[in-house]
Amino acid sequence: MVVLEKGKFGVGKLLAYLVAILIGWACLYPVLLLLISSFTSEGSLLRYGYQFIPHKLSVLAYQSIFISNTVPQAYLVTVFFTVVGTILSLLITFLTAYPLSSNKLKNRQWVIMIFYFTMLFSGGLVPTYILITQYLQLANSIWVYIFPSLLNVWNMFVMMNYFRSIPSELYEAARTEGASELRILFGIVLPLSLPAIATIGLFYAVGYWGEWQQAALYMTNESLWSLQFLIMNLLQNISIAQSIAQAGFALASNTVSVAPADTVRLATAVVTMGPIVLLFPFLQRFFVTGLTVGAIKG
């Protein structure tokens, strides 16, 4: 991109910088406000609203969360299906993308069509619901978070395109030396595609971490709620937040006049958002490269 000649710093450029900073701030501010509000005392929250610089700080909300069972349980459940799900998803995506990337298969276009069609047309929520509850008996099982989401066809195509960008000479050389396809896959393709695997793994992980519809549809057992579904219940049903807040209130009832129900909700959100936001600065370049690769391949 052509940049203005050095030394020329017009009003236009200054304005542009200001707008850019404003945009960046607009993205950060809501997240920061959530964070700060979660550390505000419930009393000052009720009196002064959500202030960027709170009147009084308090960690009572966080104490309440860790004492009571609800949030740690949901955390455990969510971490489990996110980790297990991501590993299994990467495995199945990897195994599926490799054959489809090879020109050796005569039926390649047909098999690709079998996968691609599922992106265009689906049976809908009702048949899926019947399938999962009646035929697969996955209701109230932690595996309902994992199995229906195992393979994301879009991610698989991205990986397939990545494999196709590996020079075919490498494949040829290995095949003439008599290596089996499995050996090629794990001995050559795997080491060469670590960045793609990392990127797609991150996309899967973020996807699993955000799952809540499965909880809403299939979980009557509260101890199997995902974190995101807990957040939704905290939002819609104040009594859940209140019962968590009671635990902390009991701790500090001599110094605090009101149970930290609102701040408990905020703190749960912070704790849920935590891993992604904390890891984000380190992982963002994976997302950016993954995006651009995906965009260029169309």
Added chain:
Amino acid sequence: MADSKKTKRAPRERKRLAGRLKDLVTNWPLYILLVPGLLFVLIFSYGPMVGIVIAFEDFNPIQGLFGSPFVGFQNFQIFFEGQQWLQVTFNTFFLNALFIASGTVASLFIAILLTELGKSVLVRVVQTVVILPNFISWPIIAMIALVFLQSPQGVVDELMTRFHLPPTQFYSDPNVWPVTLMILNTWKGAGFGAIIYMASIMGIDKEMYEAARIDGATRMQMIFRITLPMLRPMIAILLLLSVGGMFKGNTDMIYSMVGNNSLLYSTTNVIDTYVFRNVLNGIGFGINGAVGLMQSLLGFALVLLMNWLAKKIDPDYALF
């Protein structure tokens, strides 16, 4: 004469089929690797397609898929006779149109702004920050929205009180929600989209800008006469792809924000949330199956149309 043509065609086709079947044997290691993936789509993507029969049944969980009475198109009739179908269909299209328009404009704006500012630390920081909202889930955004929109106490409420404006009861006024949802959707997605456009802008030939600069063009002229026209294929394709999805509402976003607050349904209930809420309450399986089938069919037709149009713009656009 016609006879020999027929006999010439048949062996060729039989050979091709034989070749395809033979391939299953020759390349069997590769096909074995495909088994998990194929099994998955068979069960979770093609399996539910069998369940489409529910749309034509008065479905009863006890009698099951093949025991429930067949009612033909009655479910469709019931849906269209009710009041809801016009509202949820309109909401689906209207909201999607808002999202697509605002998202495209915002993404383009950010992409061009950041590219024009060149490579500085500030730009790289903003570039990073701007994609952060995309990785925050909708339930969390709903919580953040509460901080802003809650009345009293919310940030917007406090601001309006300070300027002596009457406060808006966000969570009981349905009319503010199309704009609110549009703003939230743009906040989450604009940065992500901007990255895609920025990648395209990088690919524009620098010499065009050099020639324009020598000819005395201003920055604005260069943006409007070079950058935007060069981006037109990319914009068109992304627009077409988005329009292809017009029939699909975003349950994740809308249900997270609205929940079971029926006061807001009139402007926020889309086809997907309508079906979702009914399934949650375990009612009307047949009708909802019918609605889902219609949505899938119409969506499919629309996507095919849009994909075909996209290919006309850029023949390279093909997934394989």
